[in-house]
Amino acid sequence: MAQVQKNFGSHKALKGVDLEVREGEFFTLLGPSGCGKTTLLRIIAGLELPDSGHVFLGGRDITRLPAAKRQVNTVFQSYALFPHLNTFENVAFGLKARQTENSEVRRRVGEKLEMMSLGGLERRYPHQLSGGQKQRVALARALVNEPDILLLDEPMSALDAHLRAQVQEELRRLQRELKQTFILVTHDQDEAMVVSDRLAVMRDGLVEQVGEPREVYSKPRNQFVAEFLGAANIIAARRDGGRVMTSLGSFDLSAAPQWDEGRLAIRPERILLGQAPAGDPNWIQAKVSEAIYRGQSLDVWLAPAQGPADDYRLRVRTQSKEPLRPGDQVSLFFPPEDLVALDHA
Amino acid sequence: MTPGQNQPPEKQTPAHGGPPLMKPSPGEEPGPGLVTWYGGIHRQRDLRLKGSALLGPGLAWLLIFLAIPCSGLVILSFARRGDFGDIHWIWNLDNYKRLLGYGLFGWTPDHLIILGRSLLVGLVSTLICILLAYPLTFYIATRPPKTRNWLLLLLVVPFWTNVVVRTYGWLLVLSPQLPPARIAAFFGFIETGAPLFPGSFATYLGLVSTFLPFMALPLYSSLERLDWELLEAARDLYASRWQVFTQAILPQTRPGLTVGVIVTFIPAMAMFVVTDLLGGARYMLIGNLIQNQFSTSRDWPFGAALCLALMALTMIGLMLYRRWGDPRDKNEKSGGAAP
Known part of the structure; x- marks a missing residue:
């Protein structure tokens, strides 16, 4: 069991972070730039000391252990391949620095190059490789040392969108096969969803929420998490007995809020379009103000019959095959289990 | 994972395996303005006319100030000194024989020793400069930008003073009355009341203090652009401090180091002012010897031969350095330019 825990204050980059990453899982640190996720990664790598x-x-305190003595390896954002060394020498660097026997170096490097489909590129120098190839060399260079934890610092940011989607799936498959602990840093929530077993959403040097992607997406703890992980409709609300009153109408929630006054969130794809008499619980009336056809779905902006402001719009994502035109009247259903009461923070 | 299987063909680099032959970068291409002003070079004739017009001043400079004087030296070195220091144009190899030690009184190694000593002094002072310049420039390069400029200014200030004046300054500093000589005397390195010059210590002190900026400035320009992520990658991959230096810092700073070595080693080999004042009689270097031939001895032909010997020696030194340099140097340089 690899337990990584951290609390530290003083420095503003990280204001006391507690995290536990389990052995063999793909863990992602997700957050906007400047949230401290890279600093956290560098502390785990030993490239930075916490205040x-x-x-x-694995139960051992490695806080002050220098990077060179940690069984932790990093794939850097710009890959940081040694320009004067060829592919083979780059991958062999860590093994050679630890005085591994030559035959052993050849065997293990060959194995990893094979695994990364880099066979035949051994003699190429980094500047003769494409972006995708460089990234695989960087991965091979880290993995060949069989680290307890592999750290990935936004490794996909230099790739184009098409290649990125592919690499994400491959990275996930690779991690499943190797059963090694991977920690990824990214600001791309899709990427985090695709690859992670669990993820931590960070903001301003604090961890906002930790959990499985599904859990964090469907039950965001607060407005920041809700909006950072995909789109969300946010509605101000007030508790009234067993129900919740909003300017849109009153709603039943499956999990009652902890507060008397606060906010609700619902994902655009969770709101259902249909026909029902006004006044039924969780149903409201609205008028289509804009409909955007996106191929796999239809995004609709709706003006509710009564709302907090004239320009308040609800965002609904639907699979509806019927065309919707601006001005159409529709009824919307808010399923009680999909309405999430947000914490104030 | 098998990343290669269903992947679009990635952009391939040239099949010859070497670096791309031509690598246009945004900075290299002449802007449309320049082409309009100067006219494009499209035909062989344009190249000959307009190209030579551009090359002309540089070539003329080299011809007048380098090629012609050097040819003069070569011719002169085969002539003979007259009795009154004049030049007799009698072609012979006497000067070179004398250089190798064959004189009126049989063979002596004197001149060869001076040559060897010059080579040694040049190499050692270059080495000391490298050893001092790395930590110095590393320190400067890691300061905040404003401090950096001040420190660089301090490094350059000695340039504003003539080397003769600076060397006389050292004579003063090393004089018997002042602390350095007193401390040295206290520990028994020199006799009490004696100055710290002449000698090898004073010579190297003078040479290193003169040439350190020549080494430090080009090295700084390399260190300033250092890719720190490579250092971190090396540390992350278990490299020791020494390995971090040889694998991550040295390859990145080699261009600056090369320039530094060239601009330090060549003048250090030929230096005569500093060695004259601080080295004393024991430290006769080839620079002093040449100076003597052209001034006191008035033996210009022999002086010319010595000059050529010095040039040859310098070339050998630089060739050795190139040999030591990584044979993959070229790969490295084009690699550094890649995005």
Whole structure:
């Protein structure tokens, strides 16, 4: 069991972070730029010292252990391949620095190059490789050392969108096969959803929520998480007995809110379009103001019959095959289990 | 994972395996303005006319100030000194024989020793400069930008003073009355009341202090653009401090180091002012010897032969350095330019 825990204060980059990453899982640190996720990664790598707090690896305190003595390897954002070394020498770097026997180096490097489909490129120098190839060399260079944790610092940011989607799936498959612990840093929520077993959403040096992608997406703890992980409709609300009153109407929730006054969130694809008499619980009337056809779905902006402001729009994503035109009147259903009461933070 | 299987063909680099032959970068291409002003070069004739017009001044400079004087030296070196320091145009190899030690009184190694000593002094002072310049420039390059400029200014300030004046300054500093000589005397390195010159210590002090900026400035320009992520990658891959230096810092700073070595080694080999004042009689270097031939001895032909010997020696030194340099240097340089 690899336990990584951290708390530290003083420095503003990270204001006391507690995290536990389990052995063999694909964990993602997700957040906007400047949230401290890269700093956290560098602390795990040993490239930065925390001002306070501790890092544990498998029960051992490694906070002050230099990077060169940690069984942790990193895939850097710009890959940081040694320009004067060819592919083979780059991948062999870590093994050679640890005085591994030559035959062993050849065997293990060959194995990893094979695994990464880099066979035949051994003699190429980094500047003779494409972006995707460089990335695979960087991965091979880290993995060949069989680290306890593989750290990935936004490794996909330099690839074009098409290649990125592919690499994400491959990275996930690779991690499943190797059963090694991977920690990825990214600001791309789709990427985090695709690859992670669990993820941590970070903001301003704090962890906002940790959990499986499904859980964090469908039950965001607060407005930041709700809006950072995909789109969300946010509605101000007030508790009234067993129900919740909003300017749109009153709603039943499957999980009652902890507060008397706060906010609700619902994902655009969870709101259902249909026909029902006005006044039924969780049904409201609205008028289509804009409909955007996106191929796999139809995004509709709706003006509710009564709302907090004249320009308040609800966002609904539907699979409806019927065309919707601006001005059409529709009824909307808010399923009680999909309405999430948000914390104030 | 098998990343290659269902992947679009990635952009391939040239099949010859070497770096791309031509690598146009945004900075290299002449802007349309320049082409309009100067006219494009499309035909062989344009190239000959307009190209030579551009090359002309540089070539003329080299011809007048390098090729002609050097040819003069070569011719002169085969002539003979007259009795009154004049030049007799009698072609012979006497100067070179004398250089190798064959004189009126049989063979002596004197001149060869001076040549060897010059080579050694040049190499050692270059080496000391490298050892001092790395930590110095590393320190400067890691300061905040404003501090950096101040420190660089301090490094360059000595340039504003003539080397003769600076060397006399050292004579003063090393004089018997001042702390350096007193401390040295206290520990028994020199006799009490003696100055710290002449000698090898004073010579190297003078040479290193003169040439350190020549080494430090080009090295700084390389260190300033250092890719720190490579250092971190090396640390991450278990490299020791020494390995971080040889694998991550040295390859990145080699262009600056090369320039530094060239601009330090060549003048250090030929330096005569510093060695004259601080080295004393024991430290006769080839620079002093040449100076003597052209001034006191008035033996210009022999002086010319010595000059050529010095040039040859310098070339050998630089060739050795190139040999030591990584044979994959070219790969490296084009690699550094890749995005």
